[in-house]
Every structure is written in C-alpha cells, then in structure tokens.
Amino acid sequence: MRIARWMTAAAAAVSVLAATPAFASAHGGPGTASRPILSPAEAAPFTPGNYLGFSGPYAAPVADPWRPQPIVTRHRDFVVGGRGFSTVQAAVNAAFKAGGSTRRSIAILPGTYPGTVFIPAGSPPLTIYGVGRPADVRLEFTVDATLTPAAWAALVNPDGRYAEGDPAWEMFRSCATRTSTNAGLCATVVWSQSTDLQLKGLTITNTLLDTVDRGTHQALALRTDADRTQLEDMRLISRQDTFLANANDVARIARVFVRDSYIEGDTDFVFGRASAVFTRTRFHLVSTRKDSGGVIFAPNTDPSYPYGFLVVRSRITADEGYRAAPTGRLGRAWDQGAGTTGYLPGVTPNGQLVIRDSTLGAGFAAATPWAPAATTARPFAARVDAGRDLNDIYFNRLFEYANRGPSAAG
Template sequence: MRVVLPVVTAVLVLTGGVSAPGTTVRPVLSAAEVMPFTAANYLRWSGTYAAPTADPWRPGPIRTPRHADFVVGRTHTTVQQAVNAAFAAGGTARRYIRILPGTYTGTVFIPAGTPPLTIYGTGRPEDVRLEYTLDATATPAAWAAQVNPSGQYAEGDPAWEMFQSCATKTSANVGLCATVVWAQAPDLMLRGLTITNTLLDTVDRGTHQALALRTDADRTLLENMRMVSRQDTFLANADDPARIARVVVRDSYVEGDTDFVFGRAAAVFERTRFHLVSSRKPSGGVIFAPNTAPDFPYGFLVRHCWLTADEAYQAAPTGHFGRAWDQGASTTGYLPGITPNGQLVIRDSYLGAGFDTAAPWSPAATTSRPFSARVDEERDLDDVDHNRLWEYANGGESAS
C-alpha cells in the first residue's frame, strides 16, 4: 500500500517556535549557516580524514539492464550464491544481480574485492524480502552456528574472512556482526528490496542490536529500499575509522526504535521516511546516532524527508530526532577532539507528531553526555565541546 506523506513547504528558518540560533537544547541554523550543508559538500571528499581528497561523487538514478548477469530464484538459489558468482567473475565492470519475488532467509556478505555490484528486486520492495533473525547479545560461537548451519560459508569462499572475523571474536557477544546484509565492497547499489532483521519484538526493550543492513565502504547508493528492525536498523559505516565512506539513500523507508540510523559515514538521505515505533520500546526512542570524526564537518544530511512516529508516540510525545554516538568512550568519557562527535543537519523536512518538542535531541549514546549546542553570535558549528545536531526550515507538528 502506498503511503501518502505531507508535503513540506516550509521556507522560514523557524523550528519549535524558535528562530536561529535557537536554544541550547534545540539549535536552529540561520540561512547563512546552512549554506555549506548541501549534498554536494557531503559527497565531495574521499580518502583519509587527515588528508581528504577532492573527489566529487554525483550518483544518478540506479539503472538496471534488461538481462542481469545473475538471477536469484532462477540461476541461483540464494543471494549469497549470486554474490559469490559475481566475485568469481572479477574485473572492474559492474555486475547485476536480479532477485525474483520471494522471501530469502539468511545472511548476505559482500566482501571487499567484489566488482561494482547492483542488486535489485523485481516488482515492489515488499515483494522481495531478505530476512533473518540475529541478536547482537549472542556469543560469537552461537552466532556462527546460527549463521552457518549448513556450511554455506566455507574456507576459500569469497565471504569466508568476513564470517571468520565474527566467528572468532574474543568478546562476550557478537555486536555489530548481527546484521542480515553486510557489505564491505565499494560502489555497491541496492534497489527495490526489503531487508528485515526479524528479531523485532521478540526481546525486551534492552540493548538488543539487530541490524538489517551494514555498509562499510565508499560510494554506497540505496534507492527504493525498506529496512526494518528495532535497534540499529541501518549502519552507514566506515570500516576504516581513518577513511571517509560516502552513502546516499533515496526514496526509502527505515523503521526502528533505538539509534536505527547510525554510523560514521558521510551520508545523504533524500525523500526517505524514518518511522519510530513503540511496539518494543514505548518511550524515549531515537532515530539518528551519527559518530562522525570530530575534525570532519560532514556526517548525516537529511533533506526533503519525513520523520514520523506511530500512534502511541503521538499520544505521548517522547521520541527524539537523534543523539551523538560517543563511540569508544565508555571508559574514558567524552574526550573533545578525540571521541567522535556526531554531525547531522535535518533541513527542509517534515517532522511529524510524537517527538519531544522541548528536547528533541537525546544525551549521547555510550557516555550519556548531555546535549548542548552553541547559540552565541560567533558560534563555531564544529566546536568539539558542543553537539553538532541542527535543524533548518522544517515543517510539521514537531517543528512548530
């Protein structure tokens, strides 16, 4: 069923009844301050954070051929088999994997070294479903047994090292390996798929990370996708913390309840709906949790999107737009200039009912660092002693 969402026509720099610069708990950018926060700038740089290289990436719409190289449901039984075949084909030419309608249960690992790959569904995203049930609280041994019950990952396979990196972890739990689709290859395109971590409401409201999609490499493009889980649905990651990874998400739907769009990547979200649900966690849910490198000005850009919440949140508005993820600082506390300092701009978007309009930004993940923004006349938008989560020219019940 097609969901018709409100059209955003806001042009005033006015959010929550407060004009720029806003307040320390709800900062608003001015028309001059917002100018650098464009898709072109978020996607302009590649390489290392220490020495970024001008390398503009301007991805057009995903286009698919009449005849794919591999067809899941015809030439291959599983998506992983088709990915392995694309890896074996090698070369630098783009390869295409078409997935016929159906539900495909199991994980999909796309290793580094895979040729540029486009994986796309036939028909509506709802008709092509990649699903599995994974919980980050599982031990590495339990995860390995669950993910590889019939030995589909074997030594010599393209994704064997990815599997082993999780199966041999020495930590108590498997953590961010609990993902249905995991990509380490650059230039990946996904279109017309539903990816669901079906753990969903089978667990309590505690810390049960259950990723649907994790992308680790540069130049990842997602279009017309549905990503569904509860905590940590989509990780837009940079596997190498010293290097920039860029992601674009268009015309998609993401559902969850806790930090369900998170990561280090420079990511641009356009015409995408982020939907906060209460079925597992009835209050205090959070959508975004960027962990941007502290000296890099571009984390997440959300433009012409919709932030919505279900009826329970609308009845008791306690949802949050986002929070910083102070990754790696659980023992040290937040270290200015060293700890990641999440960066995010939500602009020209619809902010629906269900969010805490007085305090829409939550204290940071990992450290519980209180949210604080600069509102002085000469403010530095990248001050490491403050948060970098901003609003501009939004409309909707939670914006005014």
C-alpha cells in the same frame, strides 16, 4: 585535528564554513541550547554536494565529487530465484569470482530469502535489485547481538554458505573468532564491504523485532562499510540499529547516498560514521517494543570532519504510541569507544547531523528532541552565541533548518 586544519586541507571547496553566520532570520537561528536551529548562512554548506564531495583520509581529504544517478536495473548478469541461484549469497560469490571492474547486476525475483548476505571487499561494482515491488522481495533473518560469537557462527552458517576459500569467508571468520562476549555489530542480515555497491527495490528485515524486551538488543538489517554505497527504493526494518552507515577504516571517509526509501526502528536505528545523505526517505519510529524515549539517528562522525549525516526533503514520523505520548527523540551523538574514558574532545567521535527542508511528524519531544549521547550519556548542549563555531568539539553538532510539521521548531 580541529576544523580549521581540515579546512586548510580542503581549501576553498568548503571555505563557506568560515563565513560569519546571520542570526535571528525568518528561518531561525540560533535556537536554544537544547534545540539549535541554523540560520540561512549557517545552513548554506550543508548540501548533498559537500557531504558527497570528498574522499580519502580525514587528515587530508581530497575533492572527489560523487553525484549518484538513478540506479539502472535493465541488466541481469545473475538471477536469484526461479531457475537461478537459490540464495543471494551464492550469486554474490559468483559475481566476486567473475571479477573485473565492470558493473555486475544481480536480479532477485519475488520471494522470501532467509539467511545472511556478506558482500566482500574486492567485489566488482555490484547492483543488487529486486524484480517487482520492494515489499515482494524480502531478505530476512533473525539475529541478536547478545549472542556469543560461537553461537552467532552456528546460527548464521548452518548450511555451510560460508566455507574456507569462499569470497566472504574472511568476513564470517572475523566475527566467528571475536574475543568479545557478544556478536556486536556482526548481528546483521546484509553486510557489505564492497565499494560502489548499489541496492534497489528490496526489503531487508531483521526479524528479531518485538520478540525481545525493550533492553539492548542490537539487530541490524543492513551494514555498509565502504565508499560510494547507494540505496534506492529500499525498505529496512528492525528495532535497534536497523541501518549502520559505517566506515570500516576509521581514518578514511566513506560516503552513502539513500533515496526514496523507508527505514523503521526504535533505538539508534540510523547510525554510523559515514558521510551520508538521505533524500525523499521516510524514517519511522515505532513503539511496539519500546514505548517511550526512542531515538532515530546516532552518528559517530570523526571529530575533525564537518559532514556526518544530512537529511533533506524527507519525512520523520512516529506511530500511534508516540503520537499519543510524544517522547520520541530525533537523535543523539554516539560517543563510540568512550565508555571508560568519557567523552574526550577532539578524540571521541562527535556525531554531526543536519535535518533540513523536511517534515517532522507528531510524536517527538518538542523542547528536547536530541537525547544525551549513547555510550557516555554526555548531556546534549549546543552553542547559541553569535559567531558560533558549528564544529566546536566541546559541543554537540546536531542541527535543524527550515523544517515543517507538528514537531518542527516554532
């Protein structure tokens, strides 16, 4: 479905997208084919309210404003650490079994908690938070997507934390019985399929880190699949694919809101299909495993939907290695599923991202901050003509507006 048909479904709520853009303003626009810049009129629709304002199927989105409030951590229905549960998974299982529609809180005391955590669909609304500083409440595990499904299953379940009949059993079984040659996106420390999840004050690290070469080693810290996922004061650390903001149902919108957090990696380390807003968040590109050509964002937005990732009032930084040799990339589209067909306009996902009102530190390729697409290597190309359609399926949808700092557009 093209954007015009989507607008018919969403009607006046996003009619501003049809407005004629203003070019050559003091704030930029249109930029170049390799570094497109939005004009003020073009940037107007790209607000948290629009990215978080719709739910339901892409074919017929429903106006459903979601305005996340600061996460409240006063309650402790379940406690992990001390005299409470010894694992986070055990507390999640208990919350699931408690059931109901009332929000439940899981408080995690300072410490390091090894192993994976799977939060199944059907859980009550959950708030999982750390007590104290995020750096002192650590969820850690070492898992690499290159493992076979059988090896993955043996690695993540040596203590039987996933057993038939347990709430997360089906999540575990879906990965353990994969017919693919590798574990793929099951290689994550924390994985949620639960709607209305809140995470606050935690450090989640896939500790594979620099123990492998610079090749393809997907190693997720956090994967979220469901609608209305909220992160606050989080630290997510890995190298490739640190945070997957996903939509488990590829036909339906899933929304994610991230505030006051830190995300670190070296390859596509913020990626996925969700409609996600990141505010007051730092994204840090590191060179310790891969010393050139690192990429931060890799959205795989539905081609019919105008809202993928929005980064606003945030910081994008790189370490000393990239600052000395600025080859970092802000992002690229993820042409998921098109490895054999190539990019198919209107069929293949076409990643959408706007970085606005943010600080871009040194270390990034100024003339070419957007890399060719993942999976297909489709060259990056944006429209720069007057009256351009920002959702043209034949062009990329990665844009900037009103940024500052050493790597911002001149």
